[in-house]
Amino acid sequence: MKTDTLAIHGGFTGDSSSGATAVPINQTVSYAYKTAQELADVFDGKAPGYIYTRIANPTTAALEARLTELENGIGCIATASGMAAIASVVMGLVRASDVIIAAAGIFGGTVSLFENTLGRFGVKTNFVDAADTEQFAKAVNNKTKLIFVETIGNPRMDVPAIPAIAEIAHQANIPFVVDNTVTTPVLFKPGEFGADIVVHSTSKFINGHGTAIGGAIIDTGNYDWKSGPFDDIRQLSKRVGQLAFLAHLRNLIYRDLGGCPAPMNSFLMLQGLETLPGRMVKHCENAEKLAQYLRDHPKVCWVDYPGLPDSKFRSRVVKLFGGSGGGLLTFGLGDKQKAFRFIDSLKLAKNLANLGDAKTLVIHPSSTIFHEFLVKQQKQMGVTEDMIRISAGIEDFEDIRNDFEQAIKKAFEE
Ligand SMILES: Cc1ncc(COP(=O)(O)O)c(C=O)c1O
Numbered sequence: 001m002k003t004d005t006l007a008i009h010g011g012f013t014g015d016s017s018s019g020a021t022a023v024p025i026n027q028t029v030s031y032a033y034k035t036a037q038e039l040a041d042v043f044d045g046k047a048p049g050y051i052y053t054r055i056a057n058p059t060t061a062a063l064e065a066r067l068t069e070l071e072n073g074i075g076c077i078a079t080a081s082g083m084a085a086i087a088s089v090v091m092g093l094v095r096a097s098d099v100i101i102a103a104a105g106i107f108g109g110t111v112s113l114f115e116n117t118l119g120r121f122g123v124k125t126n127f128v129d130a131a132d133t134e135q136f137a138k139a140v141n142n143k144t145k146l147i148f149v150e151t152i153g154n155p156r157m158d159v160p161a162i163p164a165i166a167e168i169a170h171q172a173n174i175p176f177v178v179d180n181t182v183t184t185p186v187l188f189k190p191g192e193f194g195a196d197i198v199v200h201s202t203s204k205f206i207n208g209h210g211t212a213i214g215g216a217i218i219d220t221g222n223y224d225w226k227s228g229p230f231d232d233i234r235q236l237s238k239r240v241g242q243l244a245f246l247a248h249l250r251n252l253i254y255r256d257l258g259g260c261p262a263p264m265n266s267f268l269m270l271q272g273l274e275t276l277p278g279r280m281v282k283h284c285e286n287a288e289k290l291a292q293y294l295r296d297h298p299k300v301c302w303v304d305y306p307g308l309p310d311s312k313f314r315s316r317v318v319k320l321f322g323g324s325g326g327g328l329l330t331f332g333l334g335d336k337q338k339a340f341r342f343i344d345s346l347k348l349a350k351n352l353a354n355l356g357d358a359k360t361l362v363i364h365p366s367s368t369i370f371h372e373f374l375v376k377q378q379k380q381m382g383v384t385e386d387m388i389r390i391s392a393g394i395e396d397f398e399d400i401r402n403d404f405e406q407a408i409k410k411a412f413e414e
Helices: 003-009 036-043 058-070 082-091 108-121 133-139 162-171 231-257 263-295 314-321 336-345 375-380 397-411
Strands: 075-079 099-103 124-128 144-150 176-179 197-201 215-219 302-304 328-332 361-363 387-391
Touching: 003 058, 003 263, 058 075, 058 215, 058 263, 075 082, 075 231, 082 108, 082 144, 082 176, 082 197, 082 215, 082 231, 099 108, 108 124, 108 144, 124 133, 133 162, 144 162, 162 176, 215 231, 263 302, 263 328, 263 387, 263 397, 336 387, 336 397
Parallel strands: 099 124, 099 144, 144 176, 176 197
Antiparallel strands: 075 215, 197 215, 302 328, 328 387, 361 387
């Protein structure tokens, strides 16, 4: 089935006991068994069954099945947040003194996880220019355990050469982890271009309405866990084959970290997925129109949108995302004061820390998401003092443009 159909029907064919067409919300902590032996067998893996919602839940399992199909993967684990997904994947791969290679210009929370939190445990991260593929190749050494990129860097808007970076990872025999939050499987399926593990913050476009935090990990089946440098996963692969990494997470890392989603939130993600394909078309259309409008606006100093015809990433956007530059863009009015006055003057667009909502959202990254980083560090991450990030909503474009027009005018009034 095609993406538009999988988004609605994937992973769930109806509830056989009641006929319900919406996935039932199994709001339960645990699952009772008639006999001690039955439960013991489930714990031992001798019989299938649910144990405890921190490990697995039927509502969440339906979401995992749908995301597996959408990403064309071999399995999925849904998590409580995008950060829980990234933390589980990375902690499932690295040990003290190992090295991560990550694209610079990615989400500030991920940078903090790698640098601050994992740094405390002796894990080092080398941030390299996402646009410069050579830098990934040069940075790899025998301590490197994974390469991490975002499909479109948030907020730097860089589009890395995903197939070429996958090649570099595979030559080094390490997995390539791709954060597909900003593009979603509607625009891009990283596994088809060499990614081994796909992660998502489902809080964004997948949820689509700003109503639940969530995340997901999908194994694309590309990486051969039998021959990787991960002793425990290699051992496990003798028993469960290619599902070794997900089993390693489910039965150890994910289970122990406790980053499971609430069943209600899994339901909200399933509901969001149903309309994701249609919404993405409108998000991208409005983002592109906004980018063109801002590029032609005499008061606007700069606009960054990879879907613009003169973007240096245009050819990658065509090759990887079918020509669509996504729903995010950034622009500048020259300084922080004007950025603040612009945001304060908006009437329709919301000023908040999120993206991928049906509503148009704006934020001043330097003073919010990246506030804990020094100006010098922000520069390296591609964050300037005048930068405004926009997540284009699915409202009528004329209304968004009129809101921006009056706010830009006010930004320049003394
Ligand atoms: C690209 C990207 N990845 C991951 C995350 C983290 O997701 P969450 O907020 O669901 O933990 C975010 C959050 O903004 C993001 O933009």
